[in-house]
Amino acid sequence: MKKILFIAFAAFFGTILSSFVNQDAAGDRLIGVWEPSNGRARVKVEKIGAKYYGKIVWLKEAVDPVTKQPKTDKNNPDPNLQNVPLKGYRMLKDFVYAGKDEWTEGTIYDPLNGSTYSCTIKMTDKNSLEIRGYIGVSALGRTDIWKRLEVKKK
Amino acid sequence: MKLKFLSIALAAITFFGACNSSDQATEITVTDTFTLEGPLYEGSNPAQLVYAVDLKTLLGDKYHEGVKITDATLASATISPIDSGSLSGINSMVLSVASDNPELKMLELGVINPIKEGSQSAVLNPSGEANAGKYFQEKQYYIVLDVGLNADIEDNLSLKGEIKFNLKHN
Numbered sequence: 159m160k161k162i163l164f165i166a167f168a169a170f171f172g173t174i175l176s177s178f179v180n181q182d183a184a185g186d187r188l189i190g191v192w193e194p195s196n197g198r199a200r201v202k203v204e205k206i207g208a209k210y211y212g213k214i215v216w217l218k219e220a221v222d223p224v225t226k227q228p229k230t231d232k233n234n235p236d237p238n239l240q241n242v243p244l245k246g247y248r249m250l251k252d253f254v255y256a257g258k259d260e261w262t263e264g265t266i267y268d269p270l271n272g273s274t275y276s277c278t279i280k281m282t283d284k285n286s287l288e289i290r291g292y293i294g295v296s297a298l299g300r301t302d303i304w305k306r307l308e309v310k311k312k
Numbered sequence: 313m314k315l316k317f318l319s320i321a322l323a324a325i326t327f328f329g330a331c332n333s334s335d336q337a338t339e340i341t342v343t344d345t346f347t348l349e350g351p352l353y354e355g356s357n358p359a360q361l362v363y364a365v366d367l368k369t370l371l372g373d374k375y376h377e378g379v380k381i382t383d384a385t386l387a388s389a390t391i392s393p394i395d396s397g398s399l400s401g402i403n404s405m406v407l408s409v410a411s412d413n414p415e416l417k418m419l420e421l422g423v424i425n426p427i428k429e430g431s432q433s434a435v436l437n438p439s440g441e442a443n444a445g446k447y448f449q450e451k452q453y454y455i456v457l458d459v460g461l462n463a464d465i466e467d468n469l470s471l472k473g474e475i476k477f478n479l480k481h482n
Contacts, residue, residue, distance in 0.1 A: 206360060207454050208412040215355060230425065238440040241425045243404050246356025246458055251418045252410070263414045 185255030188279065191215065192287060192304040200307060201249060210261060212250030214269075220245060233272030244269055253279060266291045275299070338479045339387060340370045345394065346457045348469040354461055356406075359471070361455045365448055371481065381448035383480035385438070386421040391457065392433035394470040399431045404460035407436055407475070409444050411453045418456075419444055425460070448479065 188210050191202045200216035222229045229244040253264035259281040266277035266289065275291035276299075282288055285306040292299025346359035368375045389407050393399055404425035410418045421444065422436035447453045457473065 204358065206358070206410045206418075206456060209410065209414075211410075211418065213356060213458075236420075236439050236441045238437055239420055239423055241437075242406055242420065242423045243356070243425055243460055246404070246406070246460055248408075248418065252414070252416075254414050265417065 182255075184257070184259075185210070185261070187281065187284065188253070188255075188261055188287075191307045191309050193307055194289075195303050195305075201304070203250065208254070210250070210253040210255070210264070211248045213248045214245055217245055231269055231272075233269060235272055250277070250279075253277075335382065335480050335482060336374055338371055338374055338481065340477050340479055342455070342473070342475040342477070344455075344473055346391075346459075346471045346473055348459060348471075350465055350467045350469065352461055352465040352469060354463050356404075356458045356460050357469075359457045359459065360410075361473075362452055363455050364452045365450060367448070370448075370479070374481070379481050381479050381481045382445050384444040384448050384477045386436075386442065386444075387476040387478045388438065389422050389436040389473065389475045390433055391436070392472050392474075394472050397432065399427055399434055400429065401462050401465065402427055402434070402459055403462050404458075405434055405436060406458040406460075407473075408456040408458070409447050409453055410456055411447060411450055413450060416446055416450070416453075419447075444477070445480070 186205065188203050189205060191200055192212070193200050198218045199214050201212040202215045203210055203212040205211075217229065220228055230240060231242040231244055231247055232240050234240045234242065247267070247269065249267040249269065251265050251267070253261040256262045261279040264277045264279070265274050267274045268291075275293060277289065277291045278296065280288040280290070287304040288301050289304055290296060290299050290301045342363065344361050344363075346361065348357050348359045367379055367381070371379065386407070391399075391405055404427060405423070406420060407422045408418055408420045419442045420439060421442050422438045424434045424436045427434050455473075455475070457471070459469070459471070
């Protein structure tokens with residue numbers, strides 16, 4: 159009897175544990191390098207703790223035409239942070255996997271105007287994302303399609 | 313009517329003044345090693361620390377039951393190499409904090425860009441606005457150092473960080 163109970167408990171906790179592991183693995187599908195529809199940047203999604211962040215790893219126009227130096231976050235509302243390099247900047251922040259191919263609770267930063275918007279990410283297939291930035295309610299926003307890039311490993 | 317308004321305003325000012333006057337300030341120092349595991353690539357490479365918040369140790373004699381950190385601003389952050397004598401090959405650094413708590417958004421605390429070639433250490437310029445107070449109400453959070461490299465590096469890179477925060481608490 160004790161043995162059967164033990165097996166039942168083990169199976170129960172095993173199921174719970176595996177659902178957490180599967181949830182984690184499902185969320186990790188966001189990890190990779192993605193390109194917005196305008197093709198002007200490439201964004202690498204990484205994980206810090208339990209959340210997902212996307213930083214700019216490539217810019218089509220990486221050099222500031224005025225200063226002739228690598229672009230920095232010159233529109234940051236905090237003047238002390240305006241020399242943060244744009245290449246390397248995390249424009250996607252704090253995304254949590256919500257299940258059903260959606261990542262929520264995050265923000266997207268537009269370096270062109272220094273504005274941060276609420277954002278949700280929907281994976282429509284393994285190589286496509288719908289990135290929706292909005293203010294206040296999701297209905298008031300704009301959606302962009304990002305495509306996954308295959309990265310050649312050295 | 314005007315007198316009533318003035319009385320309410322005066323009472324509010326007195327109340328909030330009393331609240332503020334009980335706040336205390338403490339400077340704390342976090343010293344730890346950031347390790348970036350090679351191979352590292354040209355561009356930005358992150359290193360992260362899990363920082364366990366222990367208010368008893370941080371505040372020492374000022375600690376009491378129910379103490380709450382309301383403000384935490386970066387006072388200074390100095391990053392220096394451990395293995396070699398200079399920060400050669402590193403062109404920028406950005407220091408941030410992040411948390412697993414969905415209510416806490418990542419904050420950039422400081423930056424140095426560019427770093428002069430041959431520098432022995434890098435002193436980051438603190439953000440003028442970032443307040444990490446709520447991070448000190450968590451059990452733990454992540455300190456993230458993004459290191460900008462001029463070129464690929466095959467080996468690990470270890471950097472010592474001395475990070476000072478100004479804390480305000482009750």
